[in-house]
Amino acid sequence: xxxxxxxxxxxxxxxxxxxxxxxxxxxxxxxxxxxxxxxxxxxxxxxxxxxxxxxxxxxxxxxxxxxxxxxxxxxxxxxxxxxxxxxxxxxxxxxxxxxxxxxxxxxxxxxxxxxxxxxxxxxxxxxxxxxxxxxxxxxxxxxxxxxxxxxxxxxxxxxxxxxxxxxxxxxxxxxxxxxxxxxxxxxxxxxxxxxxxxxxxxxxxxxxxxxxxxxxxxxxxxxxxxxx
Numbered sequence: 404x405x406x407x408x409x410x411x412x413x414x415x416x417x418x419x420x421x422x423x424x425x426x427x428x429x430x431x432x433x434x435x436x437x438x439x440x441x442x443x444x445x446x447x448x449x450x451x452x453x454x455x456x457x458x459x460x461x462x463x464x465x466x467x468x469x470x471x472x473x474x475x476x477x478x479x480x481x482x483x484x485x486x487x488x489x490x491x492x493x494x495x496x497x498x499x500x501x502x503x504x505x506x507x508x509x510x511x512x513x514x515x516x517x518x519x520x521x522x523x524x525x526x527x528x529x530x531x532x533x534x535x536x537x538x539x540x541x542x543x544x545x546x547x548x549x550x551x552x553x554x555x556x557x558x559x560x561x562x563x564x565x566x567x568x569x570x571x572x573x574x575x576x577x578x579x580x581x582x583x584x585x586x587x588x589x590x591x592x593x594x595x596x597x598x599x600x601x602x603x604x605x606x607x608x609x610x611x612x613x614x615x616x617x618x619x620x621x622x623x624x625x626x627x628x629x630x631x
Contacts, residue, residue, distance in 0.1 A: 426456040427454070427456070428455075428483065428484040429448075429457045429458070429484060429485065429486045429626070430457075430479050430486070430488070431444050431447070431488050431490075432476070433465075433470075433490035434465050434470075434490070434492075434493050435461070435463035435493070435602060436602060436603070437461035437488075438461045438462065438463055441463065441591065441602035441603060442461065442603055442611075443535070443607075443611040443612040443615060444608075445608065446612035446613075447612040447615055447616060449612075450631055452631055460482070461490075462475060464503075465491075465503070466494035467491035467495055467511055468495070468502070468514060469503045471514065472502070476518065483525065486529075486530060486623070486625075486626050487522050487530070488532050489519075489529060489531055490532035490534060490535075491511070491514075491534070492533070492549050492553065492556070493534055493549065495511050496548065496552070507555045512558065515556060516563065519565055528626075530566045530568060530623055530626070531559060531565050531566070531567050532556075533569050533572065534570065535570050535611055536549060536578060537549065538578055538586045538589065538590070539600050540586075543582070545578055547575065566622035567622060568619060568622065569618065577614070587600070588606060589604060590604060590607070591603065591607075592604075
């Protein structure tokens, strides 16, 4: 009897693990604006149905170059995701140092193409995400310094036939409608008295995650089915 009970227990564990392994896995790749602590990642994960699994491998301060150079992209591929959302740009800009900087028209595009090709090579479906706009206004309009990297992402998505979540365009539209004062409601607590208009508090994360989810439903119906 004990042997039968032990066998039944082991079979139940195997069944549980099999169910977990069968869950479609969504991996998030990017910089701090995608992380759980300072970006939209955790809020997006909450929008997924229980039958999907989200792993956020984004990391603060990383660019399309340094994320790969540090081996983080390999970790993402090793996770064998069904879908991978890829967002870079903030740390690819000039002034971030040679280990991170890329040129929007050349090396940044080349990096994204490699991400797309390597994801597809293992059966993962990539989705490109343009950078969320910084909430820095000049004369009532966003400064929009990330525009060249957003445009490069759009070009790669079109050339490679990859679903595109245009978070840059959607966030610009929303933030300019809100205006600088209301947009500051998305800021995390200031550090040393300086407002942080790049990262997100809980309210901002929920808003941006909902934009990402809405765009995912539009451009990637298969992943959209996994959203609440």
